[in-house]
């Protein structure tokens with residue numbers, strides 16, 4: 001009797017969505033397929049708790065997601081070899097070592113990294129950032145570039161870190177924003193964030209478009225300069241550049257366009273989720289929350305494609321709950337047009353939500 005070979009599902013990248021898909025697979029009957037997860041590193045770091053860690057409020061071990069036990073519980077094979085492209089005609093994933101992995105369905109969950117200034121330290125990949133942060137002497141003039149949620153949290157966290165670790169240095173921290181601080185947030189959240197930055201002693205330069213750093217001086221597009229002996233970039237991210245070689249429709253930000261089933265409209269074998277994907281049903285900013293919400297949809301889509309069931313059609317939620325760590329044991333909360341809140345209880349709430357997420361990914 002001859003056996004039909006099982007279809008091959010390859011998950012590329014250890015983002016939030018794939019981690020949750022693995023956790024779901026560990027708790028239910030397996031997919032009717034051989035599933036492989038390809039990672040660039042065996043460990044991933046959770047960005048939601050990075051500011052709390054940098055500020056000294058959360059242990060490093062609390063941030064890590066260890067894929068080996070998670071994949072073992074899910075019955076998924078793991079390959080550690082950074083992916084550098086796909087050969088869509090031959091249905092092969094191409095890895096940095098020269099190895100290839102065949103697929104029938106492939107899902108990309110690759111995240112994004114800030115567009116960095118030459119010489120500056122980007123917050124992603126988080127593992128590399130933490131390694132360099134450990135070696136960094138407390139600076140005199142710190143510039144954090146990026147006026148979004150991550151920039152605000154990291155400016156506060158780094159300022160609290162350096163003033164606590166080396167109070168004698170008197171680190172001056174500036175948050176540099178091209179357009180403004182939290183330009184897409186409600187006026188109430190923006191006001192509270194600006195007040196929090198001012199009370200902490202972080203000054204804001206906006207609009208200020210940083211274009212060049214000499215090691216001592218940061219220069220703006222319009223020629224203005226400030227002293228900066230350390231620059232950390234937290235700007236909007238871009239997914240890995242090789243997505244541009246796939247011959248599939250991308251947004252201007254380099255994200256792969258996907259339909260409500262999370263597959264590319266131009267190639268139903270290629271799925272994409274999280275920061276590296278742009279859902280066509282509703283354009284959404286890059287945020288971990290959307291990567292989390294995509295997990296059950298991706299699992300339903302893969303199952304449907306393998307079994308011939310109807311494909312789901314997902315439209316991401318229009319509004320997000322924003323929780324921003326202040327780095328001093330408090331956090332800010334904002335939702336739609338409601339008045340923003342600040343307090344220690346908001347930080348405890350954020351911590352509880354983040355820890356619950358991470359606990360769901362921990363397997364013995």
Ligand SMILES: Cc1cc2nc3c(=O)[nH]c(=O)nc-3n(C[C@H](O)[C@H](O)[C@H](O)COP(=O)(O)OP(=O)(O)OC[C@H]3O[C@@H](n4cnc5c(N)ncnc54)[C@H](O)[C@@H]3O)c2cc1C
Pocket residue numbers: 012013014015016017018038039040041043044045047048049050051081082083084109110111112123124125150153154234240273274275276286287288289290291323
């Ligand atoms: C400081 C900071 C705080 C943030 N806080 C929040 C928050 O509180 N809430 C929120 O919603 N969002 C937050 N974000 C945004 C959030 O980090 C991203 O939106 C989220 O991580 C995207 O998740 P993802 O699943 O797309 O990918 P990620 O979680 O970034 O994971 C992508 C994975 O793919 C791997 N990978 C990349 N390239 C390859 C390759 N070529 N081959 C193999 N593997 C690869 C990477 O190593 C990584 O493990 C924050 C961002 C920052 C910088």
